Amino acid sequence: MFTISPTARLRPSPFFDATISEGLAAATVYNRMIMPAHFGDREAEYWRLINGVSMWDVAVERQVQLVGKDAGRLAQILCPRNLATAAVGQGKYAPLCNHRGMLINDPILLKLDEDRYWFSIADSDIWFWAKAIAAERGLDVDISEPDVSPLAVQGPKAEDVIASIFGDWVRSIKYFWFRETDIDGIPVALQRSGWSKQGGFEIYLKDASRGTDLWNIVKEAGKPFDIGPGSPMTPERTESGLVSCGGDTDDNTNPFEVRLGKYIDLDVPDNTIGIGALRRIAADGPKRHQLGLKLEGGSPAPLDFAWEPIYRNGEKVGDMTNCVWSFRLKQNIGYALISCDCAAGDTVELKRKTGIVRASLCELPFV
Ligand code: THG
Numbered sequence: 001m002f003t004i005s006p007t008a009r010l011r012p013s014p015f016f017d018a019t020i021s022e023g024l025a026a027a028t029v030y031n032r033m034i035m036p037a038h039f040g041d042r043e044a045e046y047w048r049l050i051n052g053v054s055m056w057d058v059a060v061e062r063q064v065q066l067v068g069k070d071a072g073r074l075a076q077i078l079c080p081r082n083l084a085t086a087a088v089g090q091g092k093y094a095p096l097c098n099h100r101g102m103l104i105n106d107p108i109l110l111k112l113d114e115d116r117y118w119f120s121i122a123d124s125d126i127w128f129w130a131k132a133i134a135a136e137r138g139l140d141v142d143i144s145e146p147d148v149s150p151l152a153v154q155g156p157k158a159e160d161v162i163a164s165i166f167g168d169w170v171r172s173i174k175y176f177w178f179r180e181t182d183i184d185g186i187p188v189a190l191q192r193s194g195w196s197k198q199g200g201f202e203i204y205l206k207d208a209s210r211g212t213d214l215w216n217i218v219k220e221a222g223k224p225f226d227i228g229p230g231s232p233m234t235p236e237r238t239e240s241g242l243v244s245c246g247g248d249t250d251d252n253t254n255p256f257e258v259r260l261g262k263y264i265d266l267d268v269p270d271n272t273i274g275i276g277a278l279r280r281i282a283a284d285g286p287k288r289h290q291l292g293l294k295l296e297g298g299s300p301a302p303l304d305f306a307w308e309p310i311y312r313n314g315e316k317v318g319d320m321t322n323c324v325w326s327f328r329l330k331q332n333i334g335y336a337l338i339s340c341d342c343a344a345g346d347t348v349e350l351k352r353k354t355g356i357v358r359a360s361l362c363e364l365p366f367v
Pocket of ligand 1: 061092093106107108120121122123150193194195196202242243
């Protein structure tokens with residue numbers, strides 16, 4: 001259809017050459033980097049994730065590193081989840097909000113040391129934000145982007161592939177915990193994590209010059225398990241109820257509306273950004289919530305670039321923020337960000353480009 005023109009502003013991943021060799025067929029842009037989207041057969045890539053093992057270039061999950069005496073203080077100022085209990089070697093899902101209590105990113109926070117952290121970020125410029133807040137608050141912390149690029153290995157056979165590379169000790173790594181290690185002289189951090197509910201690991205490459213080497217090590221170790229290239233998989237993440245921050249959320253979406261309230265601790269210190277607003281929002285009670293949508297009609301019709309309005313009895317009640325063909329449910333499914341007056345079981349109407357489509361609301365996850 002078209003190609004993306006290279007420019008120095010658009011940083012390639014260390015795995016870029018490898019993904020081109022694998023036959024990259026489509027890409028998107030995320031954190032001002034190119035992110036592989038698929039390799040030509042979405043359905044085969046989907047079933048490989050569900051039944052086997054898939055490897056994904058997710059270097060776009062860029063790291064914002066905090067180092068120094070006040071690194072932990074800054075992490076807590078940025079994040080309205082209580083981080084006091086995080087241990088060295090532990091990762092935590094750590095939604096970030098602005099001063100209005102609206103979501104701006106949903107990183108995983110890795111605590112590498114008492115005074116060293118990485119925010120592994122979703123698609124927004126948290127390094128600007130972190131630097132500005134640290135300067136305004138006069139904190140003793142250095143903020144940088146380290147040479148770190150995650151490679152995800154996901155699916156029910158991922159653990160066997162990772163164990164065959166690193167050893168059986170990886171089997172006892174707990175969810176979101178990680179260890180720094182190396183393989184063939186390539187420095188990495190290995191974490192049990194990844195943006196799917198099929199299980200797996202992420203290998204954080206710590207030397208960008210070794211991207212193709214690491215890709216080939218995983219590819220070779222995965223051969224007995226029929227590994228193949230893939231990417232963060234919209235059908236699977238939708239079936240599984242994972243949130244895409246910036247996709248399912250906008251500038252006016254708070255964490256309680258998209259099922260992230262369990263990661264917000266209202267008793268974090270008063271200097272945490274957005275906590276005052278979040279306490280008010282929690283006290284007022286939710287106005288909107290996130291539900292699943294099951295669309296009538298058989299043909300695959302994904303959401304393209306924008307949210308689509310949802311109506312009930314002629315009145316706009318919310319937006320469909322995501323819509324994709326589910327290979328397991330064999331229907332179009334999506335997410336509704338919708339008035340709390342609407343509940344699972346209700347029928348609504350979508351005004352789509354193709355015309356009016358009826359849909360029923362359900363609880364998430366679908367599977
Ligand atoms: N891996 C790494 N960094 C990332 C992502 C990733 N940064 C951006 C983006 N993805 C962050 N978003 C999420 C969202 C959800 C989860 C992981 C990353 C997730 N959630 C589980 C759930 O919702 O069920 C568990 C969360 C919990 O209970 O702690 O896994 O993929 N490196």
